[in-house]
Amino acid sequence: MGTRILAVEDDERIREAVKLALExxxxxxxxxxxxxxAVELFARHVPDVVLIDIMLPGIDxxxxxxxxxxxxxxxxxxxxxxxxxxxxxxxLEAGADDYLTKPFAPKELSARIRALLRRVRPAAPGHExxxxxxxxxxxxxxxxxxxxxxxxxTKTEFRLLCELAENRGKVFSREELLDKVWGYDYFGDGRLVxxxxxxxxxxxxxxxxxxxxxxxxxxxxxxxxx
Amino acid sequence: MxxxxxxxxxYDADPAAGxxxxxxxxxxxxxxxxxxxxxxxxxxxxxxxPDAALARLRAERGERWGGRGPLHWLRRxxxxxxxxxxxxxxxxxxGALALAAILAITTYGLVRSNLLEQRDSTSVRTAARNAQEVxxxxxxxxxxxxxxxxxxxxxxxxxxxxxxxxxxxAGVGRFTADDIPVALQRRVLEDGEWSxxxxxxxxxxxxxxxxxxxxxxxxxxxxxxxxxxxxxxxxALSLFLASVITTALGVVLGVLAARRAVRPLAETAQAAxxxxxxxxxxxxxxxxxxxxxxxxxxxxxxxxxxxxRIERDARFASDVSHELRSPLMTLSASVQVMEARRDExxxxxxxxxxxxxxDVSRFQGLVEDLLExxxxxxxAIRLHLEDLRATAFVRNAVAxxxxxxxxxxxxxxxxxxxxxxxxxxxxxxxxxxxxxxxxYGGGDPEITISDANLxxxxxTHVRIGVEDHGPGVPVEERALIFERFARGATAGRRTGxxxxxxxxxxxxxxxxxxxxxxxxxxxxDGATGARFVIELNATEVSDDGGDGDxx
Numbered sequence: 001m002g003t004r005i006l007a008v009e010d011d012e013r014i015r016e017a018v019k020l021a022l023e024x025x026x027x028x029x030x031x032x033x034x035x036x037x038a039v040e041l042f043a044r045h046v047p048d049v050v051l052i053d054i055m056l057p058g059i060d061x062x063x064x065x066x067x068x069x070x071x072x073x074x075x076x077x078x079x080x081x082x083x084x085x086x087x088x089x090x091x092l093e094a095g096a097d098d099y100l101t102k103p104f105a106p107k108e109l110s111a112r113i114r115a116l117l118r119r120v121r122p123a124a125p126g127h128e129x130x131x132x133x134x135x136x137x138x139x140x141x142x143x144x145x146x147x148x149x150x151x152x153x154t155k156t157e158f159r160l161l162c163e164l165a166e167n168r169g170k171v172f173s174r175e176e177l178l179d180k181v182w183g184y185d186y187f188g189d190g191r192l193v194x195x196x197x198x199x200x201x202x203x204x205x206x207x208x209x210x211x212x213x214x215x216x217x218x219x220x221x222x223x224x225x226x
Numbered sequence: 227m228x229x230x231x232x233x234x235x236x237y238d239a240d241p242a243a244g245x246x247x248x249x250x251x252x253x254x255x256x257x258x259x260x261x262x263x264x265x266x267x268x269x270x271x272x273x274x275x276p277d278a279a280l281a282r283l284r285a286e287r288g289e290r291w292g293g294r295g296p297l298h299w300l301r302r303x304x305x306x307x308x309x310x311x312x313x314x315x316x317x318x319x320x321g322a323l324a325l326a327a328i329l330a331i332t333t334y335g336l337v338r339s340n341l342l343e344q345r346d347s348t349s350v351r352t353a354a355r356n357a358q359e360v361x362x363x364x365x366x367x368x369x370x371x372x373x374x375x376x377x378x379x380x381x382x383x384x385x386x387x388x389x390x391x392x393x394x395x396a397g398v399g400r401f402t403a404d405d406i407p408v409a410l411q412r413r414v415l416e417d418g419e420w421s422x423x424x425x426x427x428x429x430x431x432x433x434x435x436x437x438x439x440x441x442x443x444x445x446x447x448x449x450x451x452x453x454x455x456x457x458x459x460x461x462a463l464s465l466f467l468a469s470v471i472t473t474a475l476g477v478v479l480g481v482l483a484a485r486r487a488v489r490p491l492a493e494t495a496q497a498a499x500x501x502x503x504x505x506x507x508x509x510x511x512x513x514x515x516x517x518x519x520x521x522x523x524x525x526x527x528x529x530x531x532x533x534x535r536i537e538r539d540a541r542f543a544s545d546v547s548h549e550l551r552s553p554l555m556t557l558s559a560s561v562q563v564m565e566a567r568r569d570e571x572x573x574x575x576x577x578x579x580x581x582x583x584x585d586v587s588r589f590q591g592l593v594e595d596l597l598e599x600x601x602x603x604x605x606a607i608r609l610h611l612e613d614l615r616a617t618a619f620v621r622n623a624v625a626x627x628x629x630x631x632x633x634x635x636x637x638x639x640x641x642x643x644x645x646x647x648x649x650x651x652x653x654x655x656x657x658x659x660x661x662x663x664x665x666y667g668g669g670d671p672e673i674t675i676s677d678a679n680l681x682x683x684x685x686t687h688v689r690i691g692v693e694d695h696g697p698g699v700p701v702e703e704r705a706l707i708f709e710r711f712a713r714g715a716t717a718g719r720r721t722g723x724x725x726x727x728x729x730x731x732x733x734x735x736x737x738x739x740x741x742x743x744x745x746x747x748x749x750x751d752g753a754t755g756a757r758f759v760i761e762l763n764a765t766e767v768s769d770d771g772g773d774g775d776x777x
Contacts, residue, residue, distance in 0.1 A: 017559030186622040
């Protein structure tokens with residue numbers, strides 16, 4: 001079974017064109033015209049990647065994103081109308097893994113999707129368990145335990161945590177993380193990292209406001225501590 | 227003869243002689259110093275040459291005005307060469323002067339007449355009393371007037387003169403019968419009337435009173451008016467000083483009033499400047515002054531209308547761009563699908579597809595630029611500032627641009643320059659300049675990074691120069707080239723369909739938002755070609771960590 005993509009977009013023509021373009025990549029694309037339809041399709045068959053336009057009739061993109069996140073860690077790409085802070089950060093806070101701003105070239109979209117798919121299947125096999133205090137990472141199984149209990153992370157959050165964990169104590173700049181986790185060049189959007197770090201903290205930290213593991217190094221970046 | 231520069235705004239007949247900025251049609255009014263900023267928001271703005279009709283109109287007006295009277299000319303001179311403040315000051319000064327003069331002259335006149343009147347009546351009374359004394363004395367000793375005179379002397383009468391039986395005799399004073407004016411003598415002696423006269427005797431001004439004494443002769447007495455003169459002089463001096471003080475007060479009041487009168491103008495000027503500078507929400511504060519409230523409310527109405535219009539234009543551009551995105555998405559996705567099936571197409575279809583692909587991507591770039599620029603207009607751009615090592619940043623920006631092999635060189639000092647900026651927006655600036663060079667500048671440019679300070683100064687600015695191999699930019703187009711959609715004559719001559727006309731405008735907006743500036747000049751090495759320079763604020767660091775990520 002190939003990669004399945006669910007594209008949620010109310011403009012039929014865009015949906016069709018994007019579908020055609022993504023199918024050229026060898027992916028199977030299902031289109032949904034509304035959030036409600038998307039939820040239905042999602043329940044029937046969980047795709048590998050979901051593409052959501054935030055401007056939807058009925059439940060909007062943010063709500064749809066949150067709805068899907070409740071039950072799934074599927075990679076989500078948001079399509080925003082503007083790249084101003086509000087839409088992007090709101091989309092990321094709602095659980096999106098990445099975003100694109102209209103109008104984007106389909107090639108860009110394919111590249112983003114490929115990066116997300118790569119993330120879902122982390123490269124580094126053969127890693128031992130990594131222990132950071134009460135946190136325990138099992139890269140091979142894609143699992144994180146806190147005090148022995150499993151913590152549910154999205155694929156991107158997990159990948160981010162693994163990157164930080166692989167070089168214990170090393171400070172990673174935003175740009176490094178953008179490159180390693182999202183596959184962006186020097187000019188990626190640092191907000192992706194910031195929002196994901198924030199989300200990660202709410203899951204792995206006892207007190208997210210005073211993080212003990214995912215630590216900010218002022219002016220430099222982030223570091224994982226034991 | 228009419229001087230046209232007085233009757234109408236002065237025109238610069240040759241806009242190209244200026245700095246090459248876009249000619250503007252805003253009339254430059256002749257304004258007093260504080261207000262000049264209103265009319266000339268951009269001091270470098272030049273006016274277009276007047277057309278024939280305007281010149282004719284001016285000539286006609288000149289003729290008409292030529293026939294007016296001198297008062298008209300004075301007023302014209304006043305309004306055209308004397309500023310409002312000076313006019314107010316002049317009015318106050320002249321007003322105070324006139325008022326002081328009128329008051330002084332009237333006061334002096336009143337004081338003088340009162341004083342003299344009083345003097346006159348007391349003198350006449352005194353003389354009458356003395357005449358009775360004389361009459362009494364002469365009755366008791368009718369032989370000679372000597373007794374009468376000595377009696378008067380004992381009474382303290384200073385200057386009596388008695389005519390007794392046709393003989394004159396005078397007291398011990400300085401005055402004698404010869405000093406009595408003939409007219410008075412005649413009136414007293416011949417007409418038998420009481421009379422007095424003011425006369426100058428020697429250096430003195432005197433009042434001479436003559437009283438006929440029936441059957442005996444006449445009595446005359448001299449009253450010196452020196453004291454009164456002195457008093458009047460003092461009064462005059464006081465009045466003069468008072469006038470000077472009043473006038474001085476008038477000047478002070480005039481200065482204050484002028485300042486106060488001009489203040490709303492200065493405020494209006496400031497507001498107009500702010501609006502011209504992009505602060506469209508600027509308004510004049512409401513005022514109770516009925517005269518000023520007209521100015522304030524009409525100014526505010528104008529500002530609101532302007533703001534509405536500009537916002538509507540901006541929203542229109544933004545709406546259009548937003549509407550264009552959806553079909554554009556469909557287009558670009560469809561084109562990509564067709565591109566993937568190139569081999570299945572005929573030769574002709576492939577050529578058509580190439581054209582389509584090229585223009586769709588150009589269209590896409592244009593819409594992105596339009597959206598970006600409408601965000602600038604809406605003031606919705608927020609910079610994500612961080613410290614960036616200038617050289618590393620530029621090299622990274624070049625690496626992701628359309629010409630990643632462009633050579634970047636830096637002066638040793640520039641290697642230590644750190645700029646504070648939004649890396650994605652500044653990268654866009656570099657990319658746009660590279661694209662511009664590729665489109666109009668004969669291919670890949672070279673980039674230099676240099677410090678803009680003297681060796682003994684601290685490093686405050688860094689310059690990023692993008693030098694191309696094109697025909698260069700003519701001097702008169704150098705400012706114009708950063709205008710939206712202004713490709714310029716040279717750009718028009720350039721071949722190729724690249725260049726939406728917004729790239730350099732966006733460069734300008736981005737750089738200005740970073741507090742820097744951008745301009746174009748000739749290549750630094752003397753070869754033909756343009757050199758686009760971005761100057762940004764920078765600081766110097768001593769360490770050698772060069773990854774560009776200091777934030």
